[in-house]
Amino acid sequence: MNKSVGKIIECHRQHAQGSRDDVSGFVDPGLAVQDAQDLYAAGEKIRGTDEMKFITILCTRSATHLMRVFDEYQKIANKSIEDSIKSETHGSLEEAMLTIVKCTRNIHSYFAERLYYSMKGLGTWDGTLIRNIVSRSEIDLNQIKCEFKKLYGKSLSSMIMGDTSGDYKTALLNLVGSDS
Known part of the structure; x- marks a missing residue:
């Protein structure tokens, strides 16, 4: 280092x-x-x-x-x-x-970007996706979701739905909640 x-x-x-x-x-x-x-x-x-x-x-x-x-x-x-x-x-x-x-x-923009790039393209950076959702879920995930939609034109939950599956998807969506 x-x-x-x-x-x-x-x-x-x-x-x-x-x-x-x-x-x-x-x-x-x-x-x-x-x-x-x-x-x-x-x-x-x-x-x-x-x-x-x-x-x-x-x-x-x-x-x-x-x-x-x-x-x-x-x-x-x-x-x-x-x-x-x-x-x-x-x-x-x-x-x-x-x-x-x-x-x-803009901390919310930073985390929205991290979440987006964890799912963009082929494959998913699961560690980044999980760490960012879990660590922000009780702090400011709602603001991050708003910033995500503003920056990328789609909801965080829709991207999770398209990029994950099974119980993993269900757990993430439960943490993220609705994107209304």
Whole structure:
């Protein structure tokens, strides 16, 4: 495993223990601008990338704060944070950072996409399908179902019906519920 990806995993462990910034919804505009400037200075502005600066900000700031940082970054860099991450990193680190950004921007869209691609094409990624439905079933699966329908023009349950069978299909559909 790449050292930088290990740092992201460690940051997420700390997040699980409550070390992310205040999630009350308050955003310090000055700190958001400073973080955006720090990200720009750590990436686009220099040759190479200060990956730890990206990891620290993406893993320790609240989602509300990061949304403001992404807006400020766009103003400073004239490109999205996603485009900068793609040009500054690669491999597992790029994928991890883009996932954090995607979840920050719209977590329901992220999970809808994961569910869709677990069933799209030949075969089913059963582990991904089961893990995402079970883990979100008592949290926000209804919002994910709405996002799924909006993004893909079909209901999550209809895709499950067409991609699974037997007791497996019945169990998933019981968890998902109706898509009214």
